[in-house]
Ligand SMILES: Nc1ncnc2c1ncn2[C@@H]1O[C@H](COP(=O)(O)OP(=O)(O)OP(=O)(O)O)[C@@H](O)[C@H]1O
């Protein structure tokens with residue numbers, strides 16, 4: 001580790017970039033194969049990235065870039081010399097991209113040579129790094145750094161999240177969005193000058209860069225997680241696989257913000273069983289390559305579930321809006337629960353469930369509290385239980401008791417964590433100025449104390 005001294009004055013003011021996690025309601029995995037999927041932001045579970053000028057150099061007078069990712073116990077700093085070779089290559093890549101039909105780097109696919117060079121840089125500067133969490137996070141950080149502002153030094157990036165990591169709630173997408181936003185703010189590129197307004201043009205750029213970050217972590221993401229972390233709310237999303245269709249539409253995916261999205265009673269349960277989205281997505285691909293005639297119809301069926309789910313959710317919203325009749329609402333909720341069950345069954349057929357997730361599915365069926373499906377990549381992580389319409393005429397005291405028993409069993413017997421949270425809300429956000437006391441507390445506190453969360457969240461408008 002270099003011996004660090006203090007030197008010149010800061011070049012920018014500290015700021016925070018933040019982005020939410022997400023819940024996939026219908027269509028994980030099939031989304032990768034071009035089927036429509038529905039997801040919503042969980043704006044209470046977010047990642048926060050504080051960026052401060054470091055004013056430091058190492059003993060050889062080299063400027064540095066520092067990363068502090070305490071959630072995964074990972075700190076590192078690179079000198080300008082460490083980064084030089086990749087930075088030179090990336091600068092050429094950026095300039096070449098501007099001369100292609102795609103016009104700029106965020107429209108290009110992951111560059112294998114740059115990814116390989118970063119792999120070598122990590123091998124050289126972190127020779128003992130066998131931790132997959134560290135490796136994926138460092139690759140995402142450095143790749144976005146090189147393609148957005150490869151000349152930047154003297155900056156420290158402190159990232160903290162109240163999202164469970166690797167649990168299906170889109171932690172990787174939320175960090176990719178925060179990093180993209182931060183590097184765009186620090187870049188001199190004229191295209192990012194309006195970054196504070198976070199208008200739709202800026203968000204489109206953040207969405208594209210964060211998809212590249214997701215590729216560093218996942219391999220072949222559909223783009224749904226980073227889209228929700230960027231735009232917030234609830235979205236109907238479809239990756240366009242056919243290049244000619246992409247060209248016709250002028251985009252690589254179709255996305256509709258769902259303004260008619262109802263509040264649905266639900267519980268998120270984190271089994272805390274670790275999993276890796278990259279591995280699960282690649283295992284599904286192995287099944288698909290082996291038996292496309294079996295798995296393609298399964299993906300298509302999931303696409304139909306999404307469309308039917310969209311229609312049902314919209315009808316529930318309309319009924320709520322009209323203070324509509326209870327019988328109709330109960331029928332629509334039952335339709336929704338049926339779709340949740342089928343979706344989970346199809347995901348199980350792709351071998352992405354886990355006995356720990358099946359326990360939640362079985363318990364919710366046994367106690368008749370609602371329907372459960374895994375959410376995100378599965379293999380552990382989180383389940384989403386959409387609850388029966390408690391409070392309507394068919395649900396009395398027994399239903400409430402069963403609900404209480406459901407939660408108690410999950411927490412006390414299975415030792416799972418549960419989240420009762422609303423869906424939708426604010427996507428990516430940038431706080432350009434912060435009180436000095438918050439900057440200091442953010443850096444020194446363990447985790448994210450409520451004083452910091454209250455301060456930052458009160459400024460997200
Ligand atoms: N708070 C964090 N600090 C550092 N790295 C993080 C953090 N959150 C996520 N990551 C990175 O993201 C990776 C987890 O991404 P992964 O896609 O496997 O899970 P997820 O995004 O939580 O779930 P899903 O993709 O199913 O929604 C970790 O290995 C780590 O590299």
Ligand SMILES: C[C@@](O)(CCO)CC(=O)[O-]
Pocket residue numbers: 024027028029030031032168170218220221222223224225277281376377
């Ligand atoms: C499993 C997956 O469908 C969702 C992960 O949250 C992968 C993706 O769409 O990128």
Ligand SMILES: [Mg+2]
Pocket residue numbers: 170171172173218225277
């Ligand atoms: Mg992820």
